[in-house]
Amino acid sequence: MDAMEVILTRRSVRKYKTKKQLSKESINNLLEAAMSAPSAGNEQPWHFVVIDDPNILSEVPTFHNHAQMLKNASIAILVCGDLNLEKHKDMWIQDCSAATQNLLLAIRAKNLGAVWLGIFPREQRLKGMKKLLNLPEKVIPFSLVSIGNPAEKQEKINRFNPSRVHYNKW
Numbered sequence: 001m002d003a004m005e006v007i008l009t010r011r012s013v014r015k016y017k018t019k020k021q022l023s024k025e026s027i028n029n030l031l032e033a034a035m036s037a038p039s040a041g042n043e044q045p046w047h048f049v050v051i052d053d054p055n056i057l058s059e060v061p062t063f064h065n066h067a068q069m070l071k072n073a074s075i076a077i078l079v080c081g082d083l084n085l086e087k088h089k090d091m092w093i094q095d096c097s098a099a100t101q102n103l104l105l106a107i108r109a110k111n112l113g114a115v116w117l118g119i120f121p122r123e124q125r126l127k128g129m130k131k132l133l134n135l136p137e138k139v140i141p142f143s144l145v146s147i148g149n150p151a152e153k154q155e156k157i158n159r160f161n162p163s164r165v166h167y168n169k170w
């Protein structure tokens with residue numbers, strides 16, 4: 001798959017076949033893609049928590065009402081912003097978004113399935129994740145990426161919308 005095909009056929013996958021063991025090498029590959037994202041002044045303010053314990057995964061839906069798929073996920077990766085590493089105020093949000101998207105694309109390229117679960121800035125989800133994983137105060141859980149062996153086909157959807165394109169002025 002070339003880069004355009006990976007981008008255009010990435011879909012949110014919420015149904016997974018039987019749990020698939022992901023090798024440490026494969027997980028590190030995904031994290032390398034995430035950490036290759038651009039960041040403001042190259043601040044790289046992220047940390048990643050790999051969750052492969054099914055008991056922890058099944059706790060998330062108790063405080064996140066759109067996260068049922070985690071019960072069948074192989075693993076999930078929590079993308080966090082570390083405010084101690086921030087060089088450019090509040091840019092960590094954009095940096096962590098870029099890292100999350102890179103992660104999703106790498107997952108697609110490996111023919112796995114994933115969905116981005118929003119955590120930041122929802123208060124209940126922030127509190128729930130912080131407590132569940134015992135995160136330090138200045139580490140903000142940003143997004144949780146649920147990953148599994150896809151039971152849904154990822155297909156191209158054409159979302160190109162010329163009415164949203166402007167040249168030189170509005």
Ligand SMILES: Cc1cc2nc3c(=O)[nH]c(=O)nc-3n(C[C@H](O)[C@H](O)[C@H](O)COP(=O)(O)O)c2cc1C
Pocket residue numbers: 010011012013014066067115116117118
């Ligand atoms: C910031 C953000 C938060 C999201 N949160 C959730 C979520 O909590 N649960 C979920 O099932 N999908 C979530 N999604 C996935 C979107 O629903 C999905 O990307 C959108 O419907 C478009 O579909 P596609 O990803 O297949 O292109 C989230 C996506 C983004 C970017």
